[in-house]
Amino acid sequence: MSVILKAPAAQSGTPHKSNPQVVDTVGRVLDDIRADGDSAVRRYSEQFDKWAPQSFRLTEAQVAKIVADLPGTVVDDLSFVQRQVRDFAQAQRDSMLDIEVETLPGVRLGHKHVPVAASGAYVPGGRYPLTASAHMTVVTAKVAGVPRVAATTPPNQGTPPAISVAAMHLAGADEIYVLGGVQAIGALALGTETIDPVNLLTGPGNAYVAEAKRQLFGEVGIDLFAGPTEVLIIADDTADPFVVAADLLSQAEHGPDSPVVLITTSERVGLETIAEVERQLVNLPTNAIAAVSWADHGEVHLVDTIEEAFALGDHFASEHVQILTEEPRRALAEMQDYGALFLGEKTCVSFGDKAIGTNHVLPTLGAARYTGGLWVGKFLKTVTYQEITDAQSSAELGRLCGRAARLENFEGHARSADVRAAKYGGDDLPWTDHRFDRVPAAASSEN
Numbered sequence: 001m002s003v004i005l006k007a008p009a010a011q012s013g014t015p016h017k018s019n020p021q022v023v024d025t026v027g028r029v030l031d032d033i034r035a036d037g038d039s040a041v042r043r044y045s046e047q048f049d050k051w052a053p054q055s056f057r058l059t060e061a062q063v064a065k066i067v068a069d070l071p072g073t074v075v076d077d078l079s080f081v082q083r084q085v086r087d088f089a090q091a092q093r094d095s096m097l098d099i100e101v102e103t104l105p106g107v108r109l110g111h112k113h114v115p116v117a118a119s120g121a122y123v124p125g126g127r128y129p130l131t132a133s134a135h136m137t138v139v140t141a142k143v144a145g146v147p148r149v150a151a152t153t154p155p156n157q158g159t160p161p162a163i164s165v166a167a168m169h170l171a172g173a174d175e176i177y178v179l180g181g182v183q184a185i186g187a188l189a190l191g192t193e194t195i196d197p198v199n200l201l202t203g204p205g206n207a208y209v210a211e212a213k214r215q216l217f218g219e220v221g222i223d224l225f226a227g228p229t230e231v232l233i234i235a236d237d238t239a240d241p242f243v244v245a246a247d248l249l250s251q252a253e254h255g256p257d258s259p260v261v262l263i264t265t266s267e268r269v270g271l272e273t274i275a276e277v278e279r280q281l282v283n284l285p286t287n288a289i290a291a292v293s294w295a296d297h298g299e300v301h302l303v304d305t306i307e308e309a310f311a312l313g314d315h316f317a318s319e320h321v322q323i324l325t326e327e328p329r330r331a332l333a334e335m336q337d338y339g340a341l342f343l344g345e346k347t348c349v350s351f352g353d354k355a356i357g358t359n360h361v362l363p364t365l366g367a368a369r370y371t372g373g374l375w376v377g378k379f380l381k382t383v384t385y386q387e388i389t390d391a392q393s394s395a396e397l398g399r400l401c402g403r404a405a406r407l408e409n410f411e412g413h414a415r416s417a418d419v420r421a422a423k424y425g426g427d428d429l430p431w432t433d434h435r436f437d438r439v440p441a442a443a444s445s446e447n
Contacts, residue, residue, distance in 0.1 A: 084357030106390020120188035122203030125154035138171035144379035154180025232318035241272035395425025
């Protein structure tokens, strides 16, 4: 049984509803970029960001100066975090093996993992310069072996944002652009006179960026359909309400529409967390955002058992799920619908966002029911191949394939299979007067 200790004041959005004004604006901008290329990109950058430099792409000298002017501790911290991301992504890549199996004599089937030729990484600016997005979208792509990674970030009040540029550079970006919004997404996906198109778009952004990726999906690949940041905490009576409140607010400050949910088996923890959130909001610098998120999209649910808590957590299918219970690793066995799990009080979502090494580009709006987040495998295409070197196997498969194809009225398919049965098995071809000289088995196995 579930009791709601705090209900949200507003209803969270769904992935099926888009703001018509956003849809129309994005469509118009993308159409203009298709038609006018660089001139449209420059026009919209000037209109939206008051930014129209001679070139949106930074030179190597410009990048070097930006990085050199940053405090050494900033560069060191960026490098440390990127090492964590790189090491985990490399471990993931090492787990992805090429395979080849022989299913019948001389019949070999296999797959291999091939990186996309080019990916685009969008590193948001605006309210927060999300340097960590560079780690997740650029570092991971390079570990996958993507030969060309083009990264872009919006200007910061008329100048390149130094820490974002440094993060993209240290991550290994091959091209760095100072360009934001729909014009950046459109330029990377569609290409212009000066920007070559990419095959895959990655990285979060505002509603316009998300809508641009949605409209371009199919022409290019995308990482995820992104919605507001989400956090869900499952807590029992051992949880510290002070910690729970701090962790909820850490994600509430992402945006006024970010869902923040607590599911607990302890009425005391639930009520004390609600009171503690209000206390911590008083001196939180991002109060104007986090308070709205908590008021409109904050929820606290009281359940009878931890099993009910896990089941309700799966129902939410939240992006970030924290387990603050006596036995946090139980969630690994008993939950399945989440973007990422954060187990135990010593772990927090902020670590995943900024420091620990797992990828923080994760599914939102219930998408965790059918997909995981961005990872090294997203930048790889798993492609298959087939090879038959045995004449008898080719003939036998030809006979079977011919029968199967005719069941479906695919005569052309059947005849292609008949040819193998005839050339390598000596069968007749009733639909033609063409005859093959029988190919010796030994010779056919070498072709």
